[in-house]
Amino acid sequence: MPSGPRGGAAIDAAIDERDAVGFVAVCRGDGPTGRYLTGRRLDTDFVFVRAAGETHLRVPSTVDIPVVADAASVRTDDRPAGKAAAAVLAASASESEGTVLASRTIPHDAALHLESAGYDLASTAAVRDARAVKDETERETIESTQRAAKRAVARAAEILARSNVADEADGMGPDGVLVWDGAPLSAERLRRQVNARLAVEGVDAAGETTVRAGSRSESAERGGGVERDRSERDEGGGPKDDSAVELIAGEPIVVSVAPRGPGGYRGALARTFVVESGGGWERRAHVACDAARDVTLVEADPGASAGFLGSEIRAETGAFGFSMDGEVTRDVGGGIGLSAREAPTLDGDTELAAGNVLRVRAAVTHAEHGRVELTDVLVVGADGPQMVVDAPTGLDPRQW
CATH class of the missing domain: 3.90.230.10 (Creatinase/methionine aminopeptidase superfamily)
Known part of the structure; x- marks a missing residue:
């Protein structure tokens, strides 16, 4: 596997361009998006948050906390994915409200939890477009x-x-x-x-x-x-x-x-x-x-x-x-x-x-x-x- 996560620069550029507070993805551990964003295959579903130029992951308490290169934090959180992401944004983003970017495939309940926390959700193709160009x-x-x-x-x-x-x-x-x-x-x-x-x-x-x-x-x-x-x-x-x-x-x-x-x-x-x-x-x-x-x-x-x-x-x-x-x-x-x-x-x-x-x-x-x-x-x-x-x-x- 190519070493290290990918897509951080592209996500940050999309965040800056849209004047957003962060980016959220709900990933399958063995899915291509999760592998791309973390640089490895994880054996669990997880929440990926990018805010203020840093990556944060939240995994269920039923698994061992994985080691992910360049992640600012990797912690357990058994709350619904949207609530876990909202908590990370509240602690890490420069603003406690505003636009949050996500892929179009974000689960509906996660989107609802983010919106109920005061964030406006907007779709982005930043990860898809970054994956299209291979280093x-x-x-x-x-x-x-x-x-x-x-x-x-x-x-x-x-x-x-x-x-x-x-x-x-x-x-x-x-x-x-x-x-x-x-x-x-x-x-x-x-x-x-x-x-x-x-x-x-x-x-x-x-x-x-x-x-x-x-x-x-x-x-x-x-x-x-x-x-x-x-x-x-x-x-x-x-x-x-x-x-x-x-x-x-x-x-x-x-x-x-x-x-x-x-x-x-x-x-x-x-x-x-x-x-x-x-x-x-x-x-x-x-x-x-x-x-x-x-x-x-x-x-x-x-x-x-x-x-x-x-x-x-x-x-x-x-x-x-x-x-x-x-x-x-x-x-x-x-x-x-x-x-x-x-x-x-x-x-x-x-x-x-x-x-x-x-x-x-x-x-x-x-x-x-x-x-x-x-x-x-x-x-x-x-x-x-x-x-x-x-x-x-x-x-x-x-x-x-």
Whole structure:
């Protein structure tokens, strides 16, 4: 984990700009906001208060008082979060009333307690915007996670490259089924091997590893993220358990990982493989996705419009004859860090800034042919964009 809390300067700037008395956040100990603000994962919910340039934390008495670097005070307080925060503000802020900044997600009861204590609540995006720009240490941490992601996808490529194609006469399965290590290779077997490699690399699969086989399945992922399941449902019908789906030669197989490193920072990588590809639809779809991937290395400059980048990814994919409404993915990515999805989003009029780290995704889905997808993590550098980790993009798993 990058050392020390983050966001203090940005919060102080927002407080000064709004002439506020302080900032309050009610955090989950294992949530990304809490990890960002404290520099560590806490095993409890807590109240975070920033006032007069100092940080104060309040935790329940049921836990040991944690050590948090640079915090002026860390104490127990079993009162409701809003009352605990109001008490800290009364003791630490220069004024006993006025505007208090908070994120839009502050619990309703906490907001009511602060208002009843005489404070006017105003929302701020200071923490969200600060998290969108990663410093050098954060970028190095993301790169480490992304390297683990690459090695996990490489494991899938290795297995696919070593697989044989079954002939019904040999008793290993129906014609065309891939056979590995003496048995038909299913999406679930491949997913487990990918997750095993992630574990060896010291990162958490985070319930986000998916193997999508041809047009016969949505994903072999169990217990995956709600956001990911929703995006798949929007583009291809309801997700279903395809853990027993056997992989077949000539069909596109999408292997996607989004692991979480030891410090909480995420990676994201997806590649599409075809064993004994005959060309045709998947080849054209792959060329489209690869071209869209290249667009990100041209358009993701500091000062460029994030929304324009997103539209260019979609437009370049569609330029190869795919429907923008029914085939080209709408989820082309956005910021990545302590969350798999954070600011900036690739829509609207937000400008990209040096230090933004983006998950960039190009994908095409067809009801009969299946899906082709390429996903990478890109950093917006002062001198231009570059992939955090470069990985082969070809359909042939032997290229790895």
